[in-house]
Amino acid sequence: MSMNxxxxxxxxxxxxxxxxxxLFQRNIRLQRxxxxxxxxxxxxxxxxxxxxxxxGGIQTLQLGGWEAPFGISFVGDMFSAxxxxxxxxxxxxxxxxxxxxxxxxxxxxxxxxxxxxxxxxVNGSFLTGDLFNLYVFFEVFLVASYVLITMGxxxxxxxxxxxxxxxxxxxxxxxxxxxxxxxxxxxxxNLAHLSIRIAEVGQDGLITTVAFLxxxxxxxxxGLLLYYWLPGSYSxxxxxxxxxxxxLLTKVGIYAIFRMFTLIFYHExxxxxxxxxxxxxxxxxxxxxxxxxxxxxxxxLTFNVVISVGFIMAGLVSLTPEGIxxxxxxxxxxxxxxxLVFLVGGTIIHITGTSNLKExxxxxxxxxxLGWMFFIAALSMVGIPPLSGFLGKVFITQGSxxxxxxxxxxxxxLASLFILYSMIKIFMNAFWGExxxxxEEEKGTTKGLLLPIALLTIxxxxxxxxxxxxxxxxxxxxxxxxxxxxxxxxxxx
Amino acid sequence: METLIVxxxxxxxxxxxxxxxxxxxxxxxxxxxxxSHAVNLLIxxxxxxxxxxxPLLGEKVASFTDAIPQALxxxxxxxxxxxxxxxxxxxxxxYQNFGTDDMEQLRGNEHE
Numbered sequence: 001m002s003m004n005x006x007x008x009x010x011x012x013x014x015x016x017x018x019x020x021x022x023l024f025q026r027n028i029r030l031q032r033x034x035x036x037x038x039x040x041x042x043x044x045x046x047x048x049x050x051x052x053x054x055x056g057g058i059q060t061l062q063l064g065g066w067e068a069p070f071g072i073s074f075v076g077d078m079f080s081a082x083x084x085x086x087x088x089x090x091x092x093x094x095x096x097x098x099x100x101x102x103x104x105x106x107x108x109x110x111x112x113x114x115x116x117x118x119x120x121x122v123n124g125s126f127l128t129g130d131l132f133n134l135y136v137f138f139e140v141f142l143v144a145s146y147v148l149i150t151m152g153x154x155x156x157x158x159x160x161x162x163x164x165x166x167x168x169x170x171x172x173x174x175x176x177x178x179x180x181x182x183x184x185x186x187x188x189x190n191l192a193h194l195s196i197r198i199a200e201v202g203q204d205g206l207i208t209t210v211a212f213l214x215x216x217x218x219x220x221x222x223g224l225l226l227y228y229w230l231p232g233s234y235s236x237x238x239x240x241x242x243x244x245x246x247x248l249l250t251k252v253g254i255y256a257i258f259r260m261f262t263l264i265f266y267h268e269x270x271x272x273x274x275x276x277x278x279x280x281x282x283x284x285x286x287x288x289x290x291x292x293x294x295x296x297x298x299x300x301l302t303f304n305v306v307i308s309v310g311f312i313m314a315g316l317v318s319l320t321p322e323g324i325x326x327x328x329x330x331x332x333x334x335x336x337x338x339x340l341v342f343l344v345g346g347t348i349i350h351i352t353g354t355s356n357l358k359e360x361x362x363x364x365x366x367x368x369x370l371g372w373m374f375f376i377a378a379l380s381m382v383g384i385p386p387l388s389g390f391l392g393k394v395f396i397t398q399g400s401x402x403x404x405x406x407x408x409x410x411x412x413x414l415a416s417l418f419i420l421y422s423m424i425k426i427f428m429n430a431f432w433g434e435x436x437x438x439x440e441e442e443k444g445t446t447k448g449l450l451l452p453i454a455l456l457t458i459x460x461x462x463x464x465x466x467x468x469x470x471x472x473x474x475x476x477x478x479x480x481x482x483x484x485x486x487x488x489x490x491x492x493x
Numbered sequence: 494m495e496t497l498i499v500x501x502x503x504x505x506x507x508x509x510x511x512x513x514x515x516x517x518x519x520x521x522x523x524x525x526x527x528x529s530h531a532v533n534l535l536i537x538x539x540x541x542x543x544x545x546x547x548p549l550l551g552e553k554v555a556s557f558t559d560a561i562p563q564a565l566x567x568x569x570x571x572x573x574x575x576x577x578x579x580x581x582x583x584x585x586x587x588y589q590n591f592g593t594d595d596m597e598q599l600r601g602n603e604h605e
Contacts, residue, residue, distance in 0.1 A: 180535045180538075184541075
C-alpha cells in the first residue's frame with residue numbers, strides 16, 4: 001500500500017500556523033508574514049500533489065497506519081488537488097487584500113489565525129475520504145466563518161450573521177442525521193467502502209432517500225436553490241472576508257455534492273441527478289432574476305455566486321466526460337473570478353462609500369486599472385474566449401446537450417445572458433458616465449488593494465489562455481470522478 | 494427499544510423546530526440545541542442499542558456493542574457545545590449592543 005504523507009500537509013500547515021499565531025496576538029508583522037508563508041507553502045505542496053497524482057494516480061494516506069475502512073483515509077485525486085491549488089491562490093490574494101484593508105483592530109482580534117483555520121477546514125474537506133471526517137472539517141471552516149462573518153459587528157451584520165449561523169447549525173444537524181442513517185444501513189463511513197457496499201446491495205428507495213438528505217445538506221452549503229441566506233450574509237462582512245466566502249465556502253458544498261453523487265449515489269441518476277438538474281435550473285433562473293433586479297453592488301455579485309452554483313451543477317447532471325470536464329474547468333475558474341469580482345466590488349465601495357449603483361459614476365477616469373480588470377473579469381464570467389470561463393461553458397453546454405438535457409443547457413446559456421447583463425450594468429454605472437467624485441472626495445484610497453486584484457486577474461487570464469496546458473490534468477480529474485473504481489482501488493490496494 | 498428511541502427523536506426534533514421558528518434569539522438557540530441532541534440520540538441508535546457486551550477486546554465474548562456511534566457523538570457533542578457557546582455569546586452581544594433579542598429588529602435599516 002502506497003502512503004503519501006504529503007496529503008496531510010495542506011491541513012496541518014495552516015492549522016499549526018494558526019495555533020502558533022494565537023500566541024503572538026500583538027505581533028501583527030509576524031502574523032502577516034507567517035500566514036502568507038503558510039499559504040505559499042500549501043500552494044507549492046498542492047502543485048507537487050497534482051504532479052504526483054498525474055504520474056502515479058490517486059494518492060492515499062491511512063491516518064495512524066489504520067488500514068481502510070477501520071481508520072480515517074485521506075485521499076487526494078486530481079479533482080481535490082486542483083481545488084487545493086485554487087484555494088491556495090484565492091486565499092493568498094484575499095490575505096494580501098486584507099493586509100491594508102482589514103484594520104488593526106480585527107488583526108488583533110485573531111483575524112489571521114481564523115483565516116488559516118478556515119483554509120484548514122476547506123483543505124481538509126477536499127482531502128478526506130471519510131464521511132464523518134468530512135463533517136468535522138465542515139465544522140472547522142464553519143466555526144471559523146461564524147467568527148469571521150461577525151467581525152466588525154454593526155446591527156445589520158449581526159442580524160445576517162445570526163441567520164447564517166443558525167442556518168448552518170440546522171444543516172449540520174441534517175448532515176449528522178444523514179450520517180446516522182447511512183451508517184445504520186451500510187455499517188461504514190469510509191467513502192470508498194460506502195461506494196462498494198451500496199454498489200453491492202443496490203441503491204434502493206431508502207438509500208436514495210438518504211441521498212436526498214445529503215443533497216439538502218450540501219445544497220444549503222452550496223446555495224443550490226436553498227440560497228435564501230446567501231445574498232444577505234455574503235454582503236455584510238469586510239471585503240476580504242466576503243471574497244474568501246464567495247470563492248471558497250459555496251464551492252466546498254459543490255465539491256461535496258460532486259463527491260457524493262459520483263462516488264456513492266451514482267446508481268439512480270434518472271432520479272437523483274434529474275432532481276439536481278431541476279434544482280440547478282431553478283437556481284440559475286432565480287439567481288439571474290436577482291442579479292438583474294437589484295441595484296446594490298454587493299447583492300448583484302452575491303446573486304452571481306448563486307447563478308454559477310447552478311451552472312456548475314449542470315455538468316454533474318449530464319454525467320458525461322464533457323460535462324464533468326466543463327464543471328471542473330468552471331469550478332476552478334469560478335473560485336478565482338468570484339474572489340476577483342468581490343475584491344473589485346469591495347474596492348469600489350471602499351472608494352465611494354456606497355454600494356448603491358445609482359450613486360456611483362465615472363470611476364474609470366481616476367481608476368482605469370480597476371475598471372479594466374473588472375471588465376476582464378466580467379467578460380470571463382460571461383464566457384468570452386479566450387478567457388477562463390469559456391471552456392467550462394462550452395463543455396458544460398456540450399455535455400448537457402449530449403446527455404439529452406436540452407432544457408438545462410438552454411437555461412445555462414440564458415443564465416450567461418443574465419450574468420452579462422448584470423456585470424455590464426455594474427461596469428456601465430460604476431465606471432462609465434460623468435466622474436462625480438474627485439480624487440480628494442474619495443472615501444478611501446486603492447493603495448495596496450490593486451496588487452491582489454491584479455494577481456487574480458493574471459491567474460484567471462493564465463487559466464484561460466493556458467487552458468491547453470492543464471487539459472490533461474482536468475481530463476484525468478474527470479475520468480477519476482466518472483470511474484469510482486479508481487478511487488476505491490486507490491484506498492483499498 | 495430502537496423504535497421508541499426513534500419516536501423520541503422525532504418528538505425532540507418537533508420541539509426544536511417549534512422553538513427555532515420563534516423570533517426570540519434565546520429560544521432559537523435552545524431549539525437548535527435540542528435538535529442537535531435529538532440527532533445525537535439518532536446516531537447512538539443507528540449502531541443498535543444493547544446488542545452485546547462492552548466493546549472491549551477479548552476472545553470469549555461473541556458480540557460487541559458497536560463503539561463507532563459512541564465515538565461519533567462524542568465528537569458531535571463537543572462541536573455542538575462549542576458552537577452553542579459561541580452563539581450564546583453572540584446573542585448576549587446583540588442584546589448588550591442593540592438592546593434587543595428579537596430577530597426582526599436585528600435586520601437594521603438597510604433592509605428593504
